[in-house]
Amino acid sequence: MPQETNNGSMFTSPCKNLRGSKGLISSNEASYTEEIINDHELAQRKAEEAASRRYQAAEWLRQMDKGASRTLPKEPSEEEFCLALRNGLILCNVLNTVNPGAVLKVVETPILTVQSTEGAAQSAIQYFENMRNFLMAVKDMKLLTFEASDLEKGGSSSKVVDCILCLKGFYEWKQAGGIGVWRYGGLVRIVSFPKGSPSSLVGSESADESVDESESSQYEQLLEFLHLSDEVANEETKTANALAFLFDHFGLRLLQAYLKESNGIEELPLNGMVIDTLFSKVVKDFSALLVSQGTQLGLFLKKILKGDIGSLSKTEFIEAISQYLRQRTSLASSDFSKFCVCGGKKETIRQIVSNSSGHAEVIDLHQKQLEELRFHYKEMRRQVKQIQEGWDKEVGRLEHHIKDLEAASSSYHQVLEENRELYNQVQDLKGTIRVYCRVRPFLPGQSHGQSIVDYIGENGNIMIVNPLKNGKEARKVFSFNKVFGTNVTQEQIYVDTQPLVRSVLDGYNVCIFAYGQTGSGKTYTMSGPDLTSKQTWGVNYRALRDLFQISKTRGDLVKYEVGVQMIEIYNEQVRDLLVSDGSNRRYP
Numbered sequence: 001m002p003q004e005t006n007n008g009s010m011f012t013s014p015c016k017n018l019r020g021s022k023g024l025i026s027s028n029e030a031s032y033t034e035e036i037i038n039d040h041e042l043a044q045r046k047a048e049e050a051a052s053r054r055y056q057a058a059e060w061l062r063q064m065d066k067g068a069s070r071t072l073p074k075e076p077s078e079e080e081f082c083l084a085l086r087n088g089l090i091l092c093n094v095l096n097t098v099n100p101g102a103v104l105k106v107v108e109t110p111i112l113t114v115q116s117t118e119g120a121a122q123s124a125i126q127y128f129e130n131m132r133n134f135l136m137a138v139k140d141m142k143l144l145t146f147e148a149s150d151l152e153k154g155g156s157s158s159k160v161v162d163c164i165l166c167l168k169g170f171y172e173w174k175q176a177g178g179i180g181v182w183r184y185g186g187l188v189r190i191v192s193f194p195k196g197s198p199s200s201l202v203g204s205e206s207a208d209e210s211v212d213e214s215e216s217s218q219y220e221q222l223l224e225f226l227h228l229s230d231e232v233a234n235e236e237t238k239t240a241n242a243l244a245f246l247f248d249h250f251g252l253r254l255l256q257a258y259l260k261e262s263n264g265i266e267e268l269p270l271n272g273m274v275i276d277t278l279f280s281k282v283v284k285d286f287s288a289l290l291v292s293q294g295t296q297l298g299l300f301l302k303k304i305l306k307g308d309i310g311s312l313s314k315t316e317f318i319e320a321i322s323q324y325l326r327q328r329t330s331l332a333s334s335d336f337s338k339f340c341v342c343g344g345k346k347e348t349i350r351q352i353v354s355n356s357s358g359h360a361e362v363i364d365l366h367q368k369q370l371e372e373l374r375f376h377y378k379e380m381r382r383q384v385k386q387i388q389e390g391w392d393k394e395v396g397r398l399e400h401h402i403k404d405l406e407a408a409s410s411s412y413h414q415v416l417e418e419n420r421e422l423y424n425q426v427q428d429l430k431g432t433i434r435v436y437c438r439v440r441p442f443l444p445g446q447s448h449g450q451s452i453v454d455y456i457g458e459n460g461n462i463m464i465v466n467p468l469k470n471g472k473e474a475r476k477v478f479s480f481n482k483v484f485g486t487n488v489t490q491e492q493i494y495v496d497t498q499p500l501v502r503s504v505l506d507g508y509n510v511c512i513f514a515y516g517q518t519g520s521g522k523t524y525t526m527s528g529p530d531l532t533s534k535q536t537w538g539v540n541y542r543a544l545r546d547l548f549q550i551s552k553t554r555g556d557l558v559k560y561e562v563g564v565q566m567i568e569i570y571n572e573q574v575r576d577l578l579v580s581d582g583s584n585r586r587y588p
């Protein structure tokens with residue numbers, strides 16, 4: 001034993017739980033103690049695992065054989081388990097259920113309680129016959145087997161448990177249709193199981209032979225491997241079953257879809273040949289699907305191997321595969337349950353695709369997108385409806401507004417008409433014939449002459465003085481509508497004429513003309529001395545300006561046509577002044 005150093009660090013155990021209250025213990029002592037504890041834990045774990053497997057086997061036997069439920073406890077001890085199976089009756093009955101006729105002669109024995117050992121001793125020969133028949137049948141089926149002595153004291157009940165669980169796995173696979181690959185712990189391989197014929201077992205080696213030829217340690221390793229791969233094997237069996245199940249549904253649904261989609265189905269003679277043709281297409285499609293699935297799985301496995309996690313142990317690799325299968329199984333089953341609930345053609349296609357895990361993800365993605373689209377569509381419909389309602393309201397409001405405007409417009413026109421009538425009545429009241437007098441100032445050179453205008457009144461009177469006469473005769477008063485003096489502007493002259501222009505546009509006839517002797521100022525008043533200046537425009541130009549202005553204002557209501565004629569009346573001759581050919585045409 002090495003010496004302890006002063007600080008004790010060199011030889012102290014890294015396991016802190018080994019530090020007892022008595023102080024530190026040396027390295028060798030610690031390792032030894034640790035080993036004992038580890039061995040103890042390992043043994044305990046193995047015992048627990050063995051018990052769990054034994055309970056599983058017992059449970060299955062109780063389910064398969066009614067007699068077993070009376071003689072075999074639910075969770076039997078190793079001794080109870082061996083004792084209940086020792087007469088071979090339960091095993092033979094169960095085997096005949098799994099593979100009818102496997103044991104042709106089963107020796108019936110009185111029901112014995114598990115505590116009784118006497119009964120078992122009394123029928124030892126009969127028991128042996130049952131056991132021998134069972135073991136031979138199991139061997140013929142190339143399943144895991146054991147020695148009859150394994151059920152005696154000192155035997156290996158674990159081999160018995162393995163045999164029963166192997167039988168259980170085989171039975172479950174057979175119940176699921178016996179299609180595909182069945183394997184129990186990598187030892188027994190069954191590539192096909194045609195219905196109605198004896199099972200066809202193809203194995204790399206016989207289980208029995210392998211057990212016989214193996215050493216005990218090899219057998220232990222084998223069992224360990226069996227245990228490790230047991231879960232994988234079960235998953236694979238489930239997958240094979242699920243595959244068979246999916247194929248049935250896939251095939252039938254696809255067949256259904258083909259029949260529904262083919263035109264003129266009523267005329268199609270549904271004979272065996274047609275069904276065969278369609279079904280061969282279904283199989284082809286399914287095969288393509290499997291190839292695609294296989295490719296994806298291959299990629300997945302390669303990805304695992306090349307992953308960042310580095311090299312994998314076999315156990316880790318198996319666990320990764322199991323995890324993948326579990327994920328895919330749950331995904332497929334959820335899709336499949338949706339398919340079963342919904343049914344229909346679209347769902348048939350969904351079913352086909354959902355068999356492929358990659359496609360299932362795509363479908364899920366599309367499903368989500370479809371849901372989103374549905375949501376957006378609903379939202380858009382709601383918004384469109386909302387906008388439509390808004391527009392309806394707006395249109396209603398506009399209609400109402402237009403009606404108001406129509407009413408206002410109609411009353412406006414009414415008012416306008418009234419106004420027009422009143423206006424023209426005013427013009428009439430002012431006089432349909434109005435005579436104005438304009439006094440021209442002296443022309444240059446006449447400024448020293450004597451004016452005969454004595455007085456111009458506001459009421460339209462003008463008093464003229466005749467210097468050649470006396471008394472009453474010397475003064476005369478003339479009355480007009482209005483008299484304009486010499487200092488009146490062109491604008492002031494037009495103000496009294498302007499209202500008549502509006503009357504023209506209201507449909508009244510109006511005539512404005514100037515009358516007087518030569519040189520009295522007619523041209524000056526009607527045209528103006530200088531056309532370039534708006535201030536000196538005479539009545540004609542101002543009237544035309546207003547005419548166009550008012551007709552433009554009323555443009556949306558009335559369309560006016562304006563014509564101009566210019567004539568001269570001289571010496572009782574009427575001449576057209578706008579004739580351009582110079583003929584100066586005279587009117588008759």
Ligand SMILES: Nc1ncnc2c1ncn2[C@@H]1O[C@H](COP(=O)(O)OP(=O)(O)OP(=O)(O)O)[C@@H](O)[C@H]1O
Nearest residue numbers: 439440441443517518519520521522523524525529
């Ligand atoms: N109100 C006025 N203020 C200043 N000058 C005026 C006025 N009225 C007329 N005259 C001037 O008197 C002259 C004669 O006027 P005007 O030519 O208009 O007369 P008339 O009546 O047209 O003559 P006629 O009959 O011969 O054509 C012109 O030189 C004109 O400028």
